[in-house]
Amino acid sequence: xxxxxxxxxxxxxxxxxxxxxxxxxxxxxxxxxxxxxxxxxxxxxxxxxxxxxxxxxxxxxxxxxxxxxxxxxxxxxxxxxxxxxxxxxxxxxxxxxxxxxxxxxxxxxxxxxxxxxxxxxxxxxxxxxxxxxxxxxxxxxxxxxxxxxxxxxxxxxxxxxxxxxxxxxxxxxxxxxxxxxxxxxxxxxxxxxxxxxxxx
Numbered sequence: 001x002x003x004x005x006x007x008x009x010x011x012x013x014x015x016x017x018x019x020x021x022x023x024x025x026x027x028x029x030x031x032x033x034x035x036x037x038x039x040x041x042x043x044x045x046x047x048x049x050x051x052x053x054x055x056x057x058x059x060x061x062x063x064x065x066x067x068x069x070x071x072x073x074x075x076x077x078x079x080x081x082x083x084x085x086x087x088x089x090x091x092x093x094x095x096x097x098x099x100x101x102x103x104x105x106x107x108x109x110x111x112x113x114x115x116x117x118x119x120x121x122x123x124x125x126x127x128x129x130x131x132x133x134x135x136x137x138x139x140x141x142x143x144x145x146x147x148x149x150x151x152x153x154x155x156x157x158x159x160x161x162x163x164x165x166x167x168x169x170x171x172x173x174x175x176x177x178x179x180x181x182x183x184x185x186x187x188x189x190x191x192x193x194x195x196x197x198x199x200x
Contacts, residue, residue, distance in 0.1 A: 050167040050177050051154075052184045059188045062149060062195045066142045073138070077131045084124045091117050153191050 057063045095113055097103075104110035154166060169177060 046165070047161075047163045048165040048167065049163050049181045049183045050169045050174065051187050052182060053168050053170040055184050056150070056188055056191075059192075060146075060150075060195075061192050063146055066146060070135075070139055070142065073135060077135060081124070081128055081131070084127070088117070088121055088124060091120065149195075150187075150191065153194060154187070157187065157190060 095117055098113075099110055104113065158166060166183070167174065167177075169182075
């Protein structure tokens with residue numbers, strides 16, 4: 001029985017300390033009831049909104065333009081490499097046919113042709129690695145530019161609005177959010193207006 005009372009007392013003491021900490025040791029928070037009211041008023045005074053990141057990325061024109069440009073670049077790389085690999089396969093098939101039919105005048109000539117094809121394959125592999133690395137680097141740079149543009153705009157936007165928190169909603173990372181607090185459209189419209197103004 002004493003243990004239960006002791007645990008209850010400790011729990012109440014910790015809760016009271018947390019309440020005082022939340023209230024910043026204000027004079028109004030010197031009773032449990034007053035402290036609870038203090039927490040309620042602090043929470044009620046917080047201005048919190050959220051931005052749906054999926055919707056933002058789908059509607060922000062800079063994000064759409066970056067995505068299109070990167071998809072075009074990826075397709076160009078694929079086509080370039082496909083053409084080179086097709087030419088390599090044709091060379092390999094031609095070599096195998098000639099080698100089987102003893103077309104090469106000497107074994108040395110056959111070896112020279114084989115070495116040429118191996119070198120060509122190595123060059124294509126190196127080109128693929130180079131193009132992939134350049135593509136990934138550009139993607140990182142574009143993503144950083146996108147993040148910077150959003151972050152800068154959010155700071156400018158919030159300088160006027162004065163929110164305490166602007167949260168990011170991505171998929172199901174927020175279990176519930178009142179749609180009245182959703183400022184995504186405002187942010188998208190502002191970002192697009194700014195983006196269009198810089199491209200005029």
